Amino acid sequence: xxxxxxxxxxxxxxxxxxxxxxxxxxxxxxxxxxxxxxxxxxxxxxxxxxxxxxxxxxxxxxxxxxxxxxxxxxxxxxxxxxxxxxxxxxxxxxxxxxxxxxxxxxxxxxxxxxxxxxxxxxxxxxxxxxxxxxxxxxxxxxxxxxxxxxxxxxxxxxxxxxxxxxxxxxxxxxxxxxxxxxxxxxxxxxxxxxxxxxxxxxxxxxxxxxxxxxxxxxxxxxxxxxxxxxxxxxxxxxxxxxxxxxxxxxxxxxxxxxxxxxxxxxxxxxxxxxxxxxxxxxxxxxxxxxxxxxxxxxxxxxxxxxxxxxxxxxxxxxxxxxxxxxxxxxxxxx
Amino acid sequence: xxxxxxxxxxxxxxxxxxxxxxxxxxxxxxxxxxxxxxxxxxxxxxxxxxxxxxxxxxxxxxxxxxxxxxxxxxxxxxxxxxxxxxxxxxxxxxxxxxxxxxxxxxxxxxxxxxxxxxxxxxxxxxxxxxxxxxxxxxxxxxxxxxxxxxxxxxxxxxxxxxxxxxxxxxxxxxxxxxxxxxxxxxxxxxxxxxxxxxxxxxxxxxxxxxxxxxxxxxxxxxxxxxxxxxxxxxxxxxxxxxxxxx
Amino acid sequence: xxxxxxxxxxxxxxxxxxxxxxxxxxxxxxxxxxxxxxxxxxxxxxxxxxxxxxxxxxxxxxxxxxxxxxxxxxxxxxxxxxxxxxxxxxxxxxxxxxxxxxxxxxxxxxxxxxxxxxxxxxxxxxxxxxxxxxxxxxxxxxxxxxxxxxxxxxxxxxxxxxxxxxxxxxxxxxxxxxxxxxxxxxxxxxxxxxxxxxxxxxxxxxxxxxxxxxxxxxxxxxxxxxxxxxxxxxxxxxxxxxxxxxxxxxxxxxxxxxxxxxxxxxxxxxxxxxxxxxxxxxxxxxxxxxxxxxxxxxxxxxxxxxxxxxxxxxxxxxxxxxxxxxxxxxxxxxxxxxxxxxxxxxxxxxxxxx
Numbered sequence: 003x004x005x006x007x008x009x010x011x012x013x014x015x016x017x018x019x020x021x022x023x024x025x026x027x028x029x030x031x032x033x034x035x036x037x038x039x040x041x042x043x044x045x046x047x048x049x050x051x052x053x054x055x056x057x058x059x060x061x062x063x064x065x066x067x068x069x070x071x072x073x074x075x076x077x078x079x080x081x082x083x084x085x086x087x088x089x090x091x092x093x094x095x096x097x098x099x100x101x102x103x104x105x106x107x108x109x110x111x112x113x114x115x116x117x118x119x120x121x122x123x124x125x126x127x128x129x130x131x132x133x134x135x136x137x138x139x140x141x142x143x144x145x146x147x148x149x150x151x152x153x154x155x156x157x158x159x160x161x162x163x164x165x166x167x168x169x170x171x172x173x174x175x176x177x178x179x180x181x182x183x184x185x186x187x188x189x190x191x192x193x194x195x196x197x198x199x200x201x202x203x204x205x206x207x208x209x210x211x212x213x214x215x216x217x218x219x220x221x222x223x224x225x226x227x228x229x230x231x232x233x234x235x236x237x238x239x240x241x242x243x244x245x246x247x248x249x250x251x252x253x254x255x256x257x258x259x260x261x262x263x264x265x266x267x268x269x270x271x272x273x274x275x276x277x278x279x280x281x282x283x284x285x286x287x288x289x290x291x292x293x294x295x296x297x298x299x300x301x302x303x304x305x306x307x308x309x310x311x312x313x314x315x316x317x318x319x320x321x322x323x324x325x326x327x328x329x330x331x332x333x334x335x336x
Numbered sequence: 337x338x339x340x341x342x343x344x345x346x347x348x349x350x351x352x353x354x355x356x357x358x359x360x361x362x363x364x365x366x367x368x369x370x371x372x373x374x375x376x377x378x379x380x381x382x383x384x385x386x387x388x389x390x391x392x393x394x395x396x397x398x399x400x401x402x403x404x405x406x407x408x409x410x411x412x413x414x415x416x417x418x419x420x421x422x423x424x425x426x427x428x429x430x431x432x433x434x435x436x437x438x439x440x441x442x443x444x445x446x447x448x449x450x451x452x453x454x455x456x457x458x459x460x461x462x463x464x465x466x467x468x469x470x471x472x473x474x475x476x477x478x479x480x481x482x483x484x485x486x487x488x489x490x491x492x493x494x495x496x497x498x499x500x501x502x503x504x505x506x507x508x509x510x511x512x513x514x515x516x517x518x519x520x521x522x523x524x525x526x527x528x529x530x531x532x533x534x535x536x537x538x539x540x541x542x543x544x545x546x547x548x549x550x551x552x553x554x555x556x557x558x559x560x561x562x563x564x565x566x567x568x569x570x571x572x573x574x575x576x577x578x579x580x581x582x
Numbered sequence: 583x584x585x586x587x588x589x590x591x592x593x594x595x596x597x598x599x600x601x602x603x604x605x606x607x608x609x610x611x612x613x614x615x616x617x618x619x620x621x622x623x624x625x626x627x628x629x630x631x632x633x634x635x636x637x638x639x640x641x642x643x644x645x646x647x648x649x650x651x652x653x654x655x656x657x658x659x660x661x662x663x664x665x666x667x668x669x670x671x672x673x674x675x676x677x678x679x680x681x682x683x684x685x686x687x688x689x690x691x692x693x694x695x696x697x698x699x700x701x702x703x704x705x706x707x708x709x710x711x712x713x714x715x716x717x718x719x720x721x722x723x724x725x726x727x728x729x730x731x732x733x734x735x736x737x738x739x740x741x742x743x744x745x746x747x748x749x750x751x752x753x754x755x756x757x758x759x760x761x762x763x764x765x766x767x768x769x770x771x772x773x774x775x776x777x778x779x780x781x782x783x784x785x786x787x788x789x790x791x792x793x794x795x796x797x798x799x800x801x802x803x804x805x806x807x808x809x810x811x812x813x814x815x816x817x818x819x820x821x822x823x824x825x826x827x828x829x830x831x832x833x834x835x836x837x838x839x840x841x842x843x844x845x846x847x848x849x850x851x852x853x854x855x856x857x858x859x860x861x862x863x864x865x866x867x868x869x870x871x872x873x874x875x876x877x878x879x880x881x882x883x884x885x886x887x888x889x890x891x892x893x894x895x896x897x898x899x900x901x902x903x904x905x906x907x908x909x910x911x912x913x914x915x916x917x918x919x920x921x922x923x924x925x926x927x928x929x930x931x932x933x934x935x936x
Binding site: 382385386387406407408409410411412414415416418419420421422424425426427428431432434435436437438439441443444447491497 | 685686689690691817818820821823824826827828829830831833834835836837838839876880881882884
């Protein structure tokens, strides 16, 4: 099995991010900066300089924009194990103070006590009052506008995700931090990577993909809406569960067994909260048992995808490249 | 069947409830057990039918130590009308009376026509024939008591224990039930709360006070000492009448 | 001298209810077969009726039918649907029988495994294995942990509800409800600690009951436990009736109440543990089914137990069909479906008894 690790492109991007001078961004006009995010207008008098980052892709994205010195605190990423970092980012990760033992933001009081001027995360669960977290409105009132990556503002919006949103997020973050040039450079590189994949896989037969998080009944898998479905399609695959309008969801064993995939993508998060959860290998074995008559089972064709790559953040474009190489290896030797 | 209790003591969770109780119920006799609330009447009865294990003393049936018998053997000798109604789960009258056959049946044996015949006879004796398929829960208090007595009859035991059988009944049904029990002619020990009933129906009255059997007749002195009241006129009247009769 | 010797004349024997009982048993057995036929015939992926039963016939008598189906269809019918349908029968029957026994034990028709904390005790054991990992608990299997949890719940309820050497139904139910919430709090805590949004979602789905994981190899344990349990209970139907009439009554009828109640506790814990381990905690079956059984054939446990078992099997089979088809291809948790029937039923029961 292949690990989703750095390709050449990835190294280039990471190097690019670090090469950017950590000096003050370009002088900004006096007019306040405004950006729309999840139906709200975020307003900044000056670029944020005390940022708290949530789930992994949020930090990864800011590091890729060369904003390490703006980040005051972060959450923990131990779920991906020691190999779970993008190249060159481990040192930055270690240097930033950690304020949570999990991937979630800390509890409300700890969070508000940070005195942050910007908070960035995936999804809404770290802002749920019922979980004891500071809400988006509370943080906003405390002077820390909240930026949600991928427009994952609600379960419905999650279903509407398109990969364009990744570029929109990069552009918006460039505006907020006054680093538009870096954002545009990153966007250009990522678009080039996607175009390269598209060129290589075009005209090739689609590989039928089941993207799963394991289970023997029901099976947890990705349906035909949302980020993972986009990633599969762009990598030259076809989601076997595309007919069901769902993102991460439970599927009956019957439907999964009948889906007849050529290959599996298996969500990988080796350690969660200090406890070992079902490894990607175990989950792959379980699901291959359900689709035992499929080509995927006969060839044991599976690939682990880091959980962080299955959430909004520029890493999902890096993952598309890796998935494309896995699905169409010959296309990348030419 | 002759019931003898000698020096019986019962302790519940470290608290002595019955301290020293002794009494004798001769074959075919109807003995009443009276005493103020909390004196230990029910506890003593429960010790006799082995719901409780006595801390000391001897209980014997026809010279046979009760402790030598299994629960099943005990149930074939002693039938009980306790202060609980099987009214929760919609049992029919027949279901309730058939329960009396329990100590006579082996685990795998079926309920036979003979069992049903005995139940029908028992119901007839308590004047409840024809109500076999009624729901027990829907019966009146007096009828329920009759059905429980029928169950005791179906059990075919020779000693009958009753724990306040007239509780919650109106006066007519109270007398009804007591007449019925007395006319069965069984060896009977009944805890009663009404002194008049005890005197009118029982061959012998045992008086309990704070866990002890303190008297075996109901004199005005005993009533005054145990119940803390002067004998009420009606009791006095019945007392005088009883004297005249004997 | 026995009591009945003085009876005058021969009383007419009471008419037997045997014929109605036989009819009810027959009809219910038919209902179980029909519901199972339905369950095997329909699913998220449509397989033609001829293929569907051809597959079953071919598995039972290899070569007896011409193969007109694909390996995937065979897998769907034989590996998924049939074991799932059979598991529905076992779990439905098991939960209903447990409900009947617990209602007799606490003399309250409102009792069920949930009310006594037994289900949540089993869930706690299972969640502990699920989340903390089997190694943390010395390699205990899911079934064993669930059984341990339910037995612990019943023993605790039993101890807490004792007073003066007597067990009062009201205290039993109150202690059970308190423990139910305590166990729920503990396993919620474990879940929250392990909250990954992902693993927790799976456990949550399973906690509300699902037969989705059914496989052939899961069937033997519940089948043996259920078979042995029902056989034992049928043999003990008289003591069970006596106990349902009251503790003192049972003693006076020759039942050794302490020992018998302990046997019932172990048996019901075992049944609940095995059922929860295979299918999660499915509410309302244990409450509704025995009640319906009593409406049909009266309260005698010789009749209530088999009728409850069949009724529970048929009911859960239909519930599972609904859970698979209403929101297909996604599945509903079983308690969501049973609650649709169960909650109104519970309210009706309360009004009726008020």
